[in-house]
Amino acid sequence: MAHFEKANSLEEWLDQRLAIKTLRRVLAEEYWIPKNINFLWAMGMVLAVTFGILLVSGIFLLMYYQPNVKLAFDSVNYTIMKEVEFGWLWRHMHAVAASVVFLIIYIHMFTGIYYGSYKKGRELIWISGMLLFVTFSAEAFSGYMLPWGQMSYWAGMVITNLFSLGSLELNGLVEWIRGDYVPGQAFLDRFFMLHVLLLPLVIMALIGLHFGTLRIPHVNNQDGEEIDFDAEAKKYLEGKKKESKVIRFANDFMSKDMFVVSIFLIFYFYLVFWHFDFAMDPINFDPADGLKTPPHIYPEWYFLWSYEILRPFPKDPGLVAFGFAQVIFFALPFLDKSPNVAPASRRGTFKYWFWLLLVDMIVLTVMGKLPPQGIYSTIGLVAAVVFIGLWVALPFITKNEKAV
Amino acid sequence: MADNSRRDFMGKVFGGWAALGGLGALYAAKKTWDPLPSVKAAGFTRVDLSAAEPNVLNVEKWRGKPIFILKKTPEMVAKQSKEETARDVIVGKDHFLVCIGLCTHLGCIPAYRPDKHDFKCACHGGEFDASGINTLPPPPSPMVIPPFKLEGTTIVLGEEGPEYKKMKEAGVIA
Numbered sequence: 001m002a003h004f005e006k007a008n009s010l011e012e013w014l015d016q017r018l019a020i021k022t023l024r025r026v027l028a029e030e031y032w033i034p035k036n037i038n039f040l041w042a043m044g045m046v047l048a049v050t051f052g053i054l055l056v057s058g059i060f061l062l063m064y065y066q067p068n069v070k071l072a073f074d075s076v077n078y079t080i081m082k083e084v085e086f087g088w089l090w091r092h093m094h095a096v097a098a099s100v101v102f103l104i105i106y107i108h109m110f111t112g113i114y115y116g117s118y119k120k121g122r123e124l125i126w127i128s129g130m131l132l133f134v135t136f137s138a139e140a141f142s143g144y145m146l147p148w149g150q151m152s153y154w155a156g157m158v159i160t161n162l163f164s165l166g167s168l169e170l171n172g173l174v175e176w177i178r179g180d181y182v183p184g185q186a187f188l189d190r191f192f193m194l195h196v197l198l199l200p201l202v203i204m205a206l207i208g209l210h211f212g213t214l215r216i217p218h219v220n221n222q223d224g225e226e227i228d229f230d231a232e233a234k235k236y237l238e239g240k241k242k243e244s245k246v247i248r249f250a251n252d253f254m255s256k257d258m259f260v261v262s263i264f265l266i267f268y269f270y271l272v273f274w275h276f277d278f279a280m281d282p283i284n285f286d287p288a289d290g291l292k293t294p295p296h297i298y299p300e301w302y303f304l305w306s307y308e309i310l311r312p313f314p315k316d317p318g319l320v321a322f323g324f325a326q327v328i329f330f331a332l333p334f335l336d337k338s339p340n341v342a343p344a345s346r347r348g349t350f351k352y353w354f355w356l357l358l359v360d361m362i363v364l365t366v367m368g369k370l371p372p373q374g375i376y377s378t379i380g381l382v383a384a385v386v387f388i389g390l391w392v393a394l395p396f397i398t399k400n401e402k403a404v
Numbered sequence: 405m406a407d408n409s410r411r412d413f414m415g416k417v418f419g420g421w422a423a424l425g426g427l428g429a430l431y432a433a434k435k436t437w438d439p440l441p442s443v444k445a446a447g448f449t450r451v452d453l454s455a456a457e458p459n460v461l462n463v464e465k466w467r468g469k470p471i472f473i474l475k476k477t478p479e480m481v482a483k484q485s486k487e488e489t490a491r492d493v494i495v496g497k498d499h500f501l502v503c504i505g506l507c508t509h510l511g512c513i514p515a516y517r518p519d520k521h522d523f524k525c526a527c528h529g530g531e532f533d534a535s536g537i538n539t540l541p542p543p544p545s546p547m548v549i550p551p552f553k554l555e556g557t558t559i560v561l562g563e564e565g566p567e568y569k570k571m572k573e574a575g576v577i578a
Contacts, residue, residue, distance in 0.1 A: 154512070157510075157511050158527070160468050160512045161511040162510070175439055176437055177437070178439075179438070179439050179440070179443070180438055180439050180443050181447075181469060181470035182467070182469055184468060185438065185444070205576060283553070290465075290470070291463060291465060291470045291513070293513040295526045296527070297512060297527050299524075313542075314541050314542055315509055315541075315542050315544040318542065328539075372528055372529050377529075401484060404534075
């Protein structure tokens with residue numbers, strides 16, 4: 001048995017048994033953050049807080065929700081919304097957070113792309129982040145099934161049909177995923193399980209991995225400068241805080257993080273109390289009806305860009321383009337051939353590539369919401385082709401980039 | 405060294421059995437997600453065709469899917485191509501369209517336009533003629549004809565009758 005001295009405080013008692021001082025030092029006090037960063041570096045914390053909100057509001061919804069095709073719709077729209085005190089609050093918080101979390105994820109992603117925060121040792125940060133994006137997408141989709149309204153049902157029908165992989169006609173696979181010929185009880189039950197247990201577990205594990213991948217390369221900075229964190233940390237600990245290029249994560253940087261989180265929460269609760277309707281599609285307030293397709297089926301805003309890449313092409317090429325759009329972001333660290341870690345504004349042609357990609361994805365998002373007719377179809381097709389073209393062009397653009 | 409080889413052997417045996425157990429668990433997990441026998445067995449629908457009105461779409465339900473049944477007017481039958489006629493279910497002198505009413509693009513339900521004698525899918529703009537053949541993309545293939553059997557003027561969905569088998573042999577049903 002290891003030797004223990006009598007502890008003089010609770011902290012010391014815990015430290016002897018759990019090494020909490022070491023833990024605190026490694027995870028907070030001596031986890032170093034560069035000084036030359038801006039508010040965009042707080043998006044990770046904003047996301048962590050939003051995930052927390054989703055988890056807590058989800059727990060309250062779970063206490064009254066009924067995963068049954070006959071009861072689900074009313075358990076949400078009657079029991080939770082009208083009977084349960086403050087049920088509306090949990091639902092609106094959950095729905096708005098689920099929508100806003102994607103806005104922040106996109107900002108977080110494009111910040112990473114803009115500053116080149118996926119290169120030179122930071123590849124795994126990017127990849128684990130993309131895994132989180134995909135898992136969050138699955139989480140959002142499975143959650144969207146649960147109220148069992150018209151949009152739930154038909155989104156479920158359309159998305160599971162994608163797994164027949166076009167002309168391969170893997171209808172057996174689709175029926176296996178649904179547990180039925182069409183979305184029904186088995187389908188609702190398994191997506192309920194995925195939404196409240198399996199996917200949240202995977203998300204939590206991936207968040208751990210995402211933090212882990214950050215630990216050794218540290219966060220990037222506004223100039224893409226390579227910082228010797230050991231040397232800068234030494235300066236800081238010697239008291240030369242002004243000279244050092246880094247600060248402690250906690251509580252120093254975290255206080256700035258929490259300031260940005262506070263601004264975000266004002267915006268978030270403004271939406272929850274006064275504009276929750278943007279996250280509540282009116283069509284989903286009709287109960288699911290397998291014999292009546294709504295006139296327009298469209299996903300929530302955050303999936304529109306990839307939906308619009310599927311839509312303008314014939315079936316098989318559309319699926320290939322859609323598949324391409326889903327996985328291509330993973331390859332970013334390897335398609336960007338330039339060794340430069342620098343903001344896009346200093347990287348020549350890449351600057352235009354970045355802004356084109358951003359604008360193109362916004363165009364795709366807008367077109368995805370509009371009915372597929374006339375000029376909208378054409379703009380959608382062009383934007384989809386531009387999206388694919390941009391990714392194909394990326395290695396060539398970055399290959400001959402001048403060193404910064 | 406002798407100790408190590410024994411340990412390696414035990415490790416391999418353990419790993420082998422664990423892999424076997426894992427495979428078994430995967431198999432069980434796969435089967436657990438299969439459609440239940442009760443879901444599969446609920447799959448026969450009988451419809452009496454004698455009451456159908458011409459050029460009025462009837463939507464029936466079979467295995468949770470909508471089934472389009474459309475009695476064609478004599479003018480529609482007279483105008484249609486051989487390819488279209490080959491897909492007709494014929495009862496007495498009447499020609500019927502019988503198909504699963506799901507767009508072959510992504511499974512939305514197209515709407516019937518009686519004035520144009522065609523189907524329009526609202527999701528992605530696909531069109532089908534009155535025989536369920538795709539005329540405007542994105543749908544890549546005609547609407548599917550479900551297995552059926554004729555018993556007088558009654559059609560039984562879910563069972564393969566001689567007329568269905570004939571269509572299959574003729575290559576009408578892919």
